[in-house]
Amino acid sequence: MPEPVIAVDNLVKRYGETVAVGGISFAVERGQTAALLGGNGAGKTTTLSILLGLLLPSEGSVRVLGEDVLRHRYRVLPRINFSSPYVDLPHRLTVRQNLSVYARLYGLSRRRERIERLADDLQITPFLDRPAGKLSSGQKTRVALAKALLNEPEVLLLDEPTASLDPDTGDWVRSYLEDYRARTGATLLLASHNMGEVERLCSQVMMMKAGLIVDRGSPHELVGRYGRANLEEVFLHIARTPEFEPEPVL
Amino acid sequence: MNRSAGTAFSLGRVWAMLLRYLYILKSSWPRTLELLYWPTLQVMIWGFMSQFFSQNSSYVARAFGVLLGAVMLWDVMFRSQLGLSISFLEEMWSRNLGHLFATPLRAYEWVISLLAMSVIRVMIGIVPAALLAIPLYHYSIFAMGLPLLAFLAVLMAMGWALGLAICGLILRHGMGAESLAWTVIFALSPVSCVYYPASILPHWLQPVAWSLPQTYVFEGMRILLFEHVFRTDYFFAAVGLDIVFMALGIAIFFVFFRNARHRGALMQMGE
Numbered sequence: 001m002p003e004p005v006i007a008v009d010n011l012v013k014r015y016g017e018t019v020a021v022g023g024i025s026f027a028v029e030r031g032q033t034a035a036l037l038g039g040n041g042a043g044k045t046t047t048l049s050i051l052l053g054l055l056l057p058s059e060g061s062v063r064v065l066g067e068d069v070l071r072h073r074y075r076v077l078p079r080i081n082f083s084s085p086y087v088d089l090p091h092r093l094t095v096r097q098n099l100s101v102y103a104r105l106y107g108l109s110r111r112r113e114r115i116e117r118l119a120d121d122l123q124i125t126p127f128l129d130r131p132a133g134k135l136s137s138g139q140k141t142r143v144a145l146a147k148a149l150l151n152e153p154e155v156l157l158l159d160e161p162t163a164s165l166d167p168d169t170g171d172w173v174r175s176y177l178e179d180y181r182a183r184t185g186a187t188l189l190l191a192s193h194n195m196g197e198v199e200r201l202c203s204q205v206m207m208m209k210a211g212l213i214v215d216r217g218s219p220h221e222l223v224g225r226y227g228r229a230n231l232e233e234v235f236l237h238i239a240r241t242p243e244f245e246p247e248p249v250l
Numbered sequence: 251m252n253r254s255a256g257t258a259f260s261l262g263r264v265w266a267m268l269l270r271y272l273y274i275l276k277s278s279w280p281r282t283l284e285l286l287y288w289p290t291l292q293v294m295i296w297g298f299m300s301q302f303f304s305q306n307s308s309y310v311a312r313a314f315g316v317l318l319g320a321v322m323l324w325d326v327m328f329r330s331q332l333g334l335s336i337s338f339l340e341e342m343w344s345r346n347l348g349h350l351f352a353t354p355l356r357a358y359e360w361v362i363s364l365l366a367m368s369v370i371r372v373m374i375g376i377v378p379a380a381l382l383a384i385p386l387y388h389y390s391i392f393a394m395g396l397p398l399l400a401f402l403a404v405l406m407a408m409g410w411a412l413g414l415a416i417c418g419l420i421l422r423h424g425m426g427a428e429s430l431a432w433t434v435i436f437a438l439s440p441v442s443c444v445y446y447p448a449s450i451l452p453h454w455l456q457p458v459a460w461s462l463p464q465t466y467v468f469e470g471m472r473i474l475l476f477e478h479v480f481r482t483d484y485f486f487a488a489v490g491l492d493i494v495f496m497a498l499g500i501a502i503f504f505v506f507f508r509n510a511r512h513r514g515a516l517m518q519m520g521e
Binding site: 015045046049052053054055056074077078080081082084086088090092093094100101102104105107131147 | 263266267269274278344348351353355356513514
């Protein structure tokens with residue numbers, strides 16, 4: 001059986017006495033789209049940051065594409081990428097300059113062609129030479145996605161990929177991500193609290209609450225297990241039911 | 251997809267970061283002007299003052315360029331520290347560390363690009379001011395010859411050591427520590443003996459002055475201008491101290507960089 005593309009085992013992150021992630025384990029298979037679903041402070045972004053090696057865990061192991069991220073993150077980083085609305089691109093650089101710098105950081109050859117092809121795909125060509133700070137939210141999201149796809153990542157980590165987008169742009173981004181996964185066989189892991197997005201894109205959902213995974217399954221399984229109409233109702237049930245209050249891990 | 255990002259060191263990645271800072275510099279002419287503004291202003295003020303002193307003081311009359319040279323060399327150290335710190339702060343201001351360090355960029359490659367950018371910023375600021383002094387005062391700092399290169403190297407290394415330590419402190423304490431980039435170096439100026447010899451200082455303060463590499467440069471510059479002698483003993487003492495301060499600066503930066511990875515600051519840090 002092939003090793004999962006993402007394998008997280010007993011991951012813990014503590015900040016002093018505060019437990020941000022309390023010992024979670026999960027695996028994501030190649031070509032799958034999975035989601036970490038939970039409210040604010042559930043530990044989703046913390047988990048993604050550890051997967052990228054931006055944050056060091058207190059305990060546990062993380063393997064991505066068969067490599068131990070904590071020991072060999074530089075073997076992994078050229079093959080993965082991420083997008084987050086909470087991390088910006090320099091505002092005074094044009095979109096093209098920003099993408100060009102990142103293309104160089106990934107050591108890409110034929111940078112100009114790659115940027116122009118992505119710009120065409122993501123419909124950002126008209127504002128390639130505009131400063132990144134002068135773009136609308138929707139345009140910024142598409143540029144961030146272009147940055148995240150520059151190296152054609154085998155694993156794409158997305159932190160709330162459609163946050164603050166209007167429904168039309170959000171739908172366009174989701175369609176693009178579906179198409180990217182189908183075309184490249186990439187593995188996608190989303191951190192989100194957008195239920196519709198997760199239901200549409202993901203085959204596996206890890207429901208997080210206060211740093212723990214309190215339930216998991218496909219959206220269909222979760223909806224059936226709780227006898228609810230949709231994933232949003234499952235989310236609200238878990239958020240408001242005390243028995244899902246996890247014990248702190250110290 | 252053709253990518254070659256797995257190597258432990260890549261000049262391409264250093265160039266990418268340098269290019270990024272050049273784009274930033276190019277995108278704002280007031281910032282470029284600011285680089286030129288202060289050194290030029292300093293040279294003008296101190297140049298006219300030196301002209302006045304030269305007619306009224308036997309000390310300065312013997313070596314007209316002593317104050318002007320000191321002003322320019324002090325600015326080299328200040329600008330090399332500030333040049334490094336400002337490029338670093340650009341990343342903080344744009345909340346961009348999360349993106350950068352999710353790429354194969356190594357922290358030491360980033361540091362090398364910051365050093366290179368510091369050299370560029372110093373040159374943009376200092377060279378026009380030095381050239382301006384030639385027609386205005388018939389004084390050329392370049393007349394010092396090869397010793398000038400030795401002075402520049404020592405001062406820039408000390409500026410980098412301070413800059414790296416300051417960047418480390420900003421990584422540790424967040425943007426609240428930003429003002430250190432503009433203030434720390436001025437705390438050192440009284441004991442750096444820029445405009446006066448170390449012997450003027452109280453006895454108890456002199457060991458502090460002689461523990462700083464820049465003191466050897468300014469003393470050495472005065473000896474060069476007055477006696478036309480380049481003190482190699484001063485130069486090697488300054489290089490030795492530079493190595494100590496650089497090691498400290500690098501250690502502070504990398505310890506706090508790793509600490510930032512423990513605290514999750516790379517994702518959060520910014521204005």
